[in-house]
Amino acid sequence: MVIQFLDAFILLTFLMTMNLKDLWTGIINELSNETERIKLITWFKNTVILSVENGIITVGLPLPFFLNWHSVHFAKMTLEAAKKLDPTIRQIAYEVDLTLGDSDPRAIDLAKHFPEKNLARKVPKKNEVKFVGGVVSKILNPQYTLENFVIAPENRLAHAACLNVAKYPGQNYNPLFIYGGVGLGKTHLLQATGNEILRNDPGRVIVYITTETFVNEVVDSIQKRNMDRLRNKYRKVDTLIVDDIQFIANKDRTQEEFFHTFNTLYDGGKQIIISSDRPPHELTLLNERLVSRFESGMIVDVKMPDYETRLAILQERCREAQVFISPAVLEFIAFNITRSVRALQGVLKQVIARYEWEHIAPTVKMVSEIIKHSQKEVKMVGFVEDDPTPRGVITLEQLIDCVSEYYTIPKTEVVSDSRVRECTVPRQIIMYLAKTKLNMSLARIGENLGKRNHTTVMHAISRVAEKLKEDHQLMRDINAIKREAGMH
Template identity: 30%
Template sequence: MTTAQLWKTVLSDLEVSLSHGNFMTWMAPTHLVRVQQVDVGRQIVEIACSSAYHKQFIEERYVGQIKEALDRITKQNNELVLTVASFTAAPSVPISEAAPLFRSEDTFAQLYHDAVLRVRLREDFTFETFAVSSSNEMAHAAAQAVAKSPGRAYNLLYIYGGVGVGKTHLTQAICHVMLKDHPDLSLIYCTGEEFTNEIIEAIRRKETHPFKKKYRSASALFIDDIQFIAGKATVQEEFFHTFNAIQREGGQVVLVSDQPPHAIDGLEDRLRSRFEGGLIIDIQQPNFELRTAILLIKARTLHVTLPIDAAKLISANVESARKLEGFLTRLVSEARLRNQPISEELVRGLLSNLNDREARLRPTARPKEVIHIVAAHFNLKSSILEGPKRLKIYVGPRHLAMYILRMDHHLPLEEIGGLLGGRDHTTVMHAIEKISNELSDSESLRIDLSTIRKKIYG
């Protein structure tokens, strides 16, 4: 019996005992390299796997079954040795001896590229382009653990947080690592809305079996905006069974939401219980340092030079990571249209336009109300900021009020000066420039500004 014939027999034996999805994902892409007799009744069997992850998964879950089948078929005591060698087998067993055994690096890279397109991932959403700070370091560590050991480290990872904090980026980074290790992996990435629409369409067409087979046989399932299925009984019923099927087979589930499980209205208790049994990670809004790092990383991917001072200026004025990316895109376009490098002056101009647009969208607040809120934040009376006194403890709050009235409300410099002690426009300009510069370096000032804006605009 040749090695090819032996492995064909072993795979046929294993196919009977495994689910079709697991067999095609983990057993079919293997190859028997050699069988070496070491003494009477004992031999070494070398089996090639397509990646380190593939090898690890088989070692942890299927070595016993493979050895049992080999021992029974060969009547020998077999010692298994698993190695990594990217090879190409026929798409279904039995494996043809005529099939090319090994893939070139170029072929493997193409398979990964094809997998990224199939799963519909953003090519730039990788761990390499994900900036880490105290606001997301736990989520980053958990995601890396899942990527390295899917189905083992945390077989359910639940990530939640506000808009633009990097949830989708981190989730897709996990997918990239898994697909690099195993391009043929049965991995599904979709949104809660897409999952919902797909099951509704399957029910409408009375073709639910293909839907169930697709999702329940997946080795890894990633669903963004899982809160979308809340309140939809039929969809939750199907997801419950899908979730159980994947977990039962040792697969990986990653869910993303804008809320923790207990806060999702309309979520069935049995699903809430399942979700809370996994690792739940909260991603906070990015702090100043992280926003600056995000900008510098994004600039590198766009192949543009972003001066550090310009990056700090943007970070001090734009808090959402998603808005940062949009602002940087506009900044790059503006610089190219003007045929000039990115500078602080260009950033200030775009920030002024941005704050003007956002001010028109915010609930209106009279200038006097703004001054009152700023004064109250620093435990002062409005009359202090509106008066002539120049004590140091009054100057900072007064300058911050000038900055908000100019940047958020776009009031004329002369009007701002008149409201705050009859100062002239050059004094107001100096105050605004001073606050702009200090925002780049002072965490306490950034916190004060953010807190005051929330009090003013809600």
């Protein structure tokens, strides 16, 4: 009798999930009539309907910053779409649920649901890009688009900001300041935004320039006593895109010119997009007036993506190049190249080139040779051919076993909901090592440790990192576990 009741309950839950998913699919279909595909994929990825009760539809959002954006930009149209499909709905509410992800049965695969149409995109050719002042500027690379930028938690906000700027240049996010380490996709975002602005309005005048080139032009203009020519170029554009602004540090005359150029454009409602290797407040050698201007706009960062995203980037680039490379090879590259996205794509380009020249399918051995010669600082982890499991690196399961044995606690207790200190500390250590040594995503760590959510895992990792600064016993314990697990 109990079993029959449980079976009926499971079936009812399944049917309710499907009904809510069908409703959400219908709502998103309605939204697609007035919302661009790329916006839907960016802002509705991994969103679900949590419930429909008493006339209130509650929508689950996977990340906190989605909440404000949906409330401002999508709430009204989402509610109207919901009312069309279910007239009993009168109100919409949002809840952030950090456990939402691709594996959630309620989520819709929007990329598949709205496949990209095979239409030639209008991208600017060299002779279509307009410049002013008679000074040659670097031309936007049409291969950089916002659609072929692989979105991940580490760059989602930056991508969304660029999307908004491309749609509404000079309005919401001005200036837009993007910062992050070398080779993480800043230049892609800058140029893709410029391309998207031109696609929306081919008549716009856009200048993309590196800071080094700007500095050289200022020096040249001073020497030739022709500053007006330089000012005409940069102060009469619709959008100014400047890459690597940190190189303007300690160059007072260049900073002065850029400050006045910035003010002229900003006061005229023109869009300014800037990239740097660090946030404005860390640009200590820059004039405070410039830093203040940068901080007045939208500041977003890009970080090195985790293993899953690195693999997705490789798969996307293979799709664009229309080549097939075995999953084992792509996984090997994604696992070993962790320094930058640029290095990741550089290795893939070499692999594809070898494939096209020699007409031999790439193997793990071949790729390991390429990495050995082109990425000398990389200490590779070997793979068995056609088996993506790394040699010499333990799995999360083995790490859990190792920590459980070290603390003499049953494995079932470590992954349980127990809050006693004897279990929580080992569990936090596992989370910390899984992230810092195995480079696993927070979602995967939480999924394998009692289905804990993203926030819980992040808090545990931060707590261990903070305690390591002064808790010498904890440091000794973690070092002992790393030695036992072969992590050194």
